[in-house]
Amino acid sequence: MSLTNISVLISGSGTNLQALLDAQERGDMPEASFKLVISNAAGAFGLERANKAGVETKVISSKDTSFLLKVLRESETELIVLAGYLPILPRAVTDEFCGKILNIHPSLIPSFCGKGYYGIKTHQAVIDAGVKITGATAHFVDAGVDTGMILIQEAVSVKWDDTPQSLQRRVLAAEHRILVAAVKAFTENRVVISENHCYIEDEMDLLVNMEGAFL
Ligand code: GRF
Numbered sequence: 001m002s003l004t005n006i007s008v009l010i011s012g013s014g015t016n017l018q019a020l021l022d023a024q025e026r027g028d029m030p031e032a033s034f035k036l037v038i039s040n041a042a043g044a045f046g047l048e049r050a051n052k053a054g055v056e057t058k059v060i061s062s063k064d065t066s067f068l069l070k071v072l073r074e075s076e077t078e079l080i081v082l083a084g085y086l087p088i089l090p091r092a093v094t095d096e097f098c099g100k101i102l103n104i105h106p107s108l109i110p111s112f113c114g115k116g117y118y119g120i121k122t123h124q125a126v127i128d129a130g131v132k133i134t135g136a137t138a139h140f141v142d143a144g145v146d147t148g149m150i151l152i153q154e155a156v157s158v159k160w161d162d163t164p165q166s167l168q169r170r171v172l173a174a175e176h177r178i179l180v181a182a183v184k185a186f187t188e189n190r191v192v193i194s195e196n197h198c199y200i201e202d203e204m205d206l207l208v209n210m211e212g213a214f215l
Pocket of ligand 1 (some may be wrong): 010011012013016017046083084085104105106118119149172175203
């Protein structure tokens with residue numbers, strides 16, 4: 001089986017990117033080939049992570065759709081991973097790469113998602129709402145915002161004394177685990193799509209991390 005060419009899009013610290021690179025380094029993703037890391041922000045620390053791992057990087061404005069598409073085509077990208085990428089992908093990209101774009105979101109979609117729900121704001125909203133369970137979602141990207149088919153989720157309990165920062169730390173750890181599982185499954189052709197939902201063969205599609213929960 002030939003390797004899957006992957007381009008990872010970032011905007012910031014790149015801890016999700018790092019989780020992917022570490023997994024490959026450990027030999028956990030033998031079918032993945034990380035060809036490119038593209039950031040819309042020149043100062044994104046994730047670019048340094050990519051350089052350290054020997055992965056080519058590019059800074060492309062989120063407005064420059066034609067150049068983004070040119071770069072994705074020339075690198076023969078077969079999977080796009082949005083790993084903390086903040087801009088909304090243009091329709092031209094989501095159409096051309098339909099079924100080949102994965103995103104990681106810091107909540108259990110369809111809760112706390114869509115316009116305005118990103119980064120620490122998501123966790124603040126979770127705490128303000130008083131919910132007891134949150135988590136992370138890895139999903140396919142369609143033309144909407146956080147509306148594509150859900151592939152895998154991990155639930156994280158909300159502790160009574162959580163701050164947005166303490167909650168973000170636990171959810172981020174869950175993001176790293178399920179993003180690696182989602183990308184690995186895609187590169188190994190273990191994603192099963194039936195009608196309007198999908199799942200991963202040989203994998204639980206709901207993981208539960210009840211650290212701190214009152215069991
Ligand atoms: C994470 O919360 C991720 O879910 C969101 O962007 C944040 C930063 O991710 N999409 P990273 O550390 O840059 O990977």
